[in-house]
Amino acid sequence: MSLALSLPEAAPPRSVRWPRWPVALLLPALLLAAWQIASQRGWIAPGILPAPGEVWLTLRELWESGDLASHAAWSMGRVVQGFLLGAAGGLLLGTAMALSPRFEAYVRPSFLAIAQVPVIGWVPLLMLPLGIEEVLKLVILTKAALVPVTLNTRDGLRAVPQRWVEVALAFRYSRAQLLRHVVLPAAVPPVFTGLRYGLTSCWKALVAVELLASSEGLGYLLVWGRQMFQMDLVIAGILVIAAIGFAFDAVLARIEARLQRWRAA
Amino acid sequence: MSAADRLRGLVLPLLLLAAWQGAVTAGYGDPRLLPPPVEVLRRAWQLLVAEDLPLALAISLGRCLAGFALGALLGLGFGLLCGLSRAADRLLGPAFHALKNVAVFAWIPLIAMWFGFGEASRIAFVTLAVLTPVALNVWEGVAGVPKPLLEVGAAFRFGGWQRLARIRLPAALPAILTGLQLGLIHAWLATVGAEYFLAKGTGLGGVLIEGRDKFDMALVLLGILLLGGIGLLLNQLLTRLAARLAPWRAA
Amino acid sequence: MTLQQDRSGWLTARGVGKRFAIAGREVRALAGLDLDIASGEFIAILGASGCGKSTLLRLFAGLETPDEGEVRHAGARISGPSLARGIVFQEHRLFPWLTVAQNVEAALLNAPGSKPAKRQTATELIALVGLSGFEGAYPHQLSGGMAQRAAIARGLVNRPDTLLLDEPFGALDALTRAHLQRELRRIWQRQRTTTLLVTHDVDEALLLGERVVVMTPRPGRIARIFALPPELPRDHADPDFARLRGKILATLDAGPAVPAAGLTEHAA
Ligand SMILES: Nc1ncnc2c1ncn2[C@@H]1O[C@H](COP(=O)(O)OP(=O)(O)OP(=O)(O)O)[C@@H](O)[C@H]1O
Numbered sequence: 001m002s003l004a005l006s007l008p009e010a011a012p013p014r015s016v017r018w019p020r021w022p023v024a025l026l027l028p029a030l031l032l033a034a035w036q037i038a039s040q041r042g043w044i045a046p047g048i049l050p051a052p053g054e055v056w057l058t059l060r061e062l063w064e065s066g067d068l069a070s071h072a073a074w075s076m077g078r079v080v081q082g083f084l085l086g087a088a089g090g091l092l093l094g095t096a097m098a099l100s101p102r103f104e105a106y107v108r109p110s111f112l113a114i115a116q117v118p119v120i121g122w123v124p125l126l127m128l129p130l131g132i133e134e135v136l137k138l139v140i141l142t143k144a145a146l147v148p149v150t151l152n153t154r155d156g157l158r159a160v161p162q163r164w165v166e167v168a169l170a171f172r173y174s175r176a177q178l179l180r181h182v183v184l185p186a187a188v189p190p191v192f193t194g195l196r197y198g199l200t201s202c203w204k205a206l207v208a209v210e211l212l213a214s215s216e217g218l219g220y221l222l223v224w225g226r227q228m229f230q231m232d233l234v235i236a237g238i239l240v241i242a243a244i245g246f247a248f249d250a251v252l253a254r255i256e257a258r259l260q261r262w263r264a265a
Numbered sequence: 266m267s268a269a270d271r272l273r274g275l276v277l278p279l280l281l282l283a284a285w286q287g288a289v290t291a292g293y294g295d296p297r298l299l300p301p302p303v304e305v306l307r308r309a310w311q312l313l314v315a316e317d318l319p320l321a322l323a324i325s326l327g328r329c330l331a332g333f334a335l336g337a338l339l340g341l342g343f344g345l346l347c348g349l350s351r352a353a354d355r356l357l358g359p360a361f362h363a364l365k366n367v368a369v370f371a372w373i374p375l376i377a378m379w380f381g382f383g384e385a386s387r388i389a390f391v392t393l394a395v396l397t398p399v400a401l402n403v404w405e406g407v408a409g410v411p412k413p414l415l416e417v418g419a420a421f422r423f424g425g426w427q428r429l430a431r432i433r434l435p436a437a438l439p440a441i442l443t444g445l446q447l448g449l450i451h452a453w454l455a456t457v458g459a460e461y462f463l464a465k466g467t468g469l470g471g472v473l474i475e476g477r478d479k480f481d482m483a484l485v486l487l488g489i490l491l492l493g494g495i496g497l498l499l500n501q502l503l504t505r506l507a508a509r510l511a512p513w514r515a516a
Numbered sequence: 517m518t519l520q521q522d523r524s525g526w527l528t529a530r531g532v533g534k535r536f537a538i539a540g541r542e543v544r545a546l547a548g549l550d551l552d553i554a555s556g557e558f559i560a561i562l563g564a565s566g567c568g569k570s571t572l573l574r575l576f577a578g579l580e581t582p583d584e585g586e587v588r589h590a591g592a593r594i595s596g597p598s599l600a601r602g603i604v605f606q607e608h609r610l611f612p613w614l615t616v617a618q619n620v621e622a623a624l625l626n627a628p629g630s631k632p633a634k635r636q637t638a639t640e641l642i643a644l645v646g647l648s649g650f651e652g653a654y655p656h657q658l659s660g661g662m663a664q665r666a667a668i669a670r671g672l673v674n675r676p677d678t679l680l681l682d683e684p685f686g687a688l689d690a691l692t693r694a695h696l697q698r699e700l701r702r703i704w705q706r707q708r709t710t711t712l713l714v715t716h717d718v719d720e721a722l723l724l725g726e727r728v729v730v731m732t733p734r735p736g737r738i739a740r741i742f743a744l745p746p747e748l749p750r751d752h753a754d755p756d757f758a759r760l761r762g763k764i765l766a767t768l769d770a771g772p773a774v775p776a777a778g779l780t781e782h783a784a
């Protein structure tokens with residue numbers, strides 16, 4: 001107590017400490033204001049950049065008509081399916097590769113070759129046999145999630161520091177115990193990094209396939225907006241895509257933090 | 266990797282090839298979709314020696330490097346600014362982090378409307394695709410220099426510039442190199458992406474479109490091979506360079 | 517056979533050699549090393565940094581195998597780790613994803629006994645090293661010294677007949693160190709666990725050891741073994757103690773001077 005009393009209420013500020021939120025919003029707010037004014041005065045053609053108010057109106061219209069919900073539902077449904085399939089496959093494949101060098105020797109070169117070719121390459125190839133329907137999208141999205149999840153799982157399981165493995169050896173852990181009590185917990189962070197990366201990459205791939213071949217979904221909304229020269233629609237679509245991408249990542253980040261309470265803050 | 270392992274790696278591709286040839290021989294599937302492997306090889310060779318393909322590749326690579334240079338420069342500048350200056354971090358950080366959530370291809374319609382379908386628009390897209398990973402890694406690298414290292418600098422009474430040149434930049438170099446490496450990969454993907462979305466048949470992306478439209482499986486396969494192969498090559502090039510520049514970085 | 521003979525030869529090294537490759541060059545970490553430790557003995561191992569103390573300990577732990585010669589425990593050749601030999605590493609090596617209690621219990625995974633019994637044992641050892649109240653803490657929430665104490669508890673929890681300690685008190689402050697040294701001595705006196713303590717600290721060796729083994733580097737071998745008279749007062753002021761201390765320091769100093777390019781000396 002006496003110690004606390006002898007201290008000043010707060011440490012004297014070394015530099016001016018700005019509260020976080022207002023500052024974070026300052027620049028966007030200024031930009032927004034400038035943008036709105038410039039549009040109103042007619043300095044920026046609405047075909048180049050519509051006024052923020054107009055984008056907001058479009059967003060509200062999309063929301064009220066239910067179009068937004070239905071396009072977003074299409075997109076999110078595709079991503080969730082592709083991600084679940086790809087992540088499950090990636091966890092299995094990565095674990096198998098980490099545990100069995102023999103299996104890895106058989107699979108890794110082919111896997112890397114497939115991983116090396118990006119979505120933009122697979123689309124035209126797969127379009128020929130699969131058409132442009134949902135199967136194509138599912139295959140592409142699954143691949144997008146599979147690759148990072150596999151690689152991170154494999155590396156995470158393999159790269160468990162020797163110093164912990166030795167502790168387990170000293171206490172005579174069996175192979176199964178080593179896996180369950182040391183390798184898996186130690187691999188949680190890299191595996192989760194892989195999952196987050198997989199989801200992000202899925203979302204990116206989704207936009208690409210929807211731009212190319214789709215008649216519903218957020219990517220299609222962008223295409224439509226562009227074809228109709230409705231800039232407000234395009235910008236509204238971009239905003240929604242960013243928001244959902246952010247939300248996906250935030251959810252996984254939350255789970256990740258839960259699973260890793262043992263990590264130093 | 267042992268010789269046996271290398272042979273094992275060949276098993277799957279060979280099996281696939283055998284299955285392919287088998288399917289063709291047995292007469293399964295549309296011959297347009299499933300031409301015999303030899304036919305694809307022959308056609309690929311034809312295309313490679315013809316002038317069009319090397320030219321398309323040169324165009325794509327040029328675009329990729331131009332966009333990379335521009336994006337890396339901007340990304341480095343932005344990342345350093347935000348990583349070194351608290352004010353910049355607070356001011357620009359949130360907006361940047363919000364925008365980085367936009368899946369990169371979503372910018373395409375916007376870019377198309379602003380820059381049209383010409384070269385400017387393609388370069389702009391590549392630049393944008395490079396900017397994000399470079400800025401992010403530089404930023405985190407510079408801002409995340411371990412405190413103990415900075416304290417060493419403080420103990421030896423380093424000045425601001427000394428701290429930057431002797432501690433922050435060397436400590437952040439691995440992260441910066443990672444950013445550049447990611448940037449180059451993204452540049453290559455974005456180049457082909459831009460050609461695919463924003464062009465009428467130029468570069469490697471144009472080759473892919475042509476193959477798809479003509480139902481020319483050989484052309485599509487060749488395009489994909491080049492797409493993957495060149496990506497791999499660019500990546501290895503930068504990995505080597507990075508190993509030279511920051512040998513203390515863990516492999 | 518006399519009792520004395522029965523006790524000797526509990527832990528032995530015969531003609532042990534160990535080589536490592538560093539940057540393509542061969543380093544002889546140990547060469548022609550003989551050591552015979554009696555059951556219940558407390559051995560302190562002293563030596564300059566890099567002379568192979570940790571390597572010797574890891575050989576006894578079964579984490580390394582000798583390139584030449586052999587190491588034995590209770591007559592059997594050591595071919596791998598055993599719960600009968602507890603080890604405390606130079607760094608604490610706690611699992612960061614487990615709490616203190618869970619870390620200590622993790623050592624009991626393959627020990628006989630019921631779960632509650634194991635929990636009880638773990639709690640006792642945590643109390644022994646003075647960490648009661650921190651059972652639920654994660655390693656990153658502990659100070660360096662606390663983490664090292666948790667590691668000591670983990671090394672002891674199996675009640676091993678042989679305890680291998682690699683500079684376990686290196687990271688501790690003087691007070692905690694003195695406290696734990698006393699605790700260790702008490703545990704040893706009570707249980708007569710054969711103990712090998714690697715240390716840099718001559719006083720610690722003299723305080724705890726029955727025999728002090730002094731090693732010299734490049735290649736690592738035993739320079740001399742000092743048997744401390746049982747009645748030796750563990751007290752700096754005592755003339756016998758001071759004399760022994762001086763002799764040990766002289767032996768440490770007399771080791772071959774470290775050449776500037778130490779690695780090249782034994783280049784393969
Ligand atoms: N895993 C390893 N790989 C290569 N060299 C090693 C390895 N372990 C030990 N060495 C080498 O063996 C020699 C002895 O190392 P050791 O760790 O046993 O020394 P030490 O006496 O415990 O030193 P310190 O007191 O500093 O802990 C050193 O020259 C070291 O470089």
Ligand SMILES: [Mg+2]
Nearest residue numbers: 569570606682
């Ligand atoms: Mg050591």
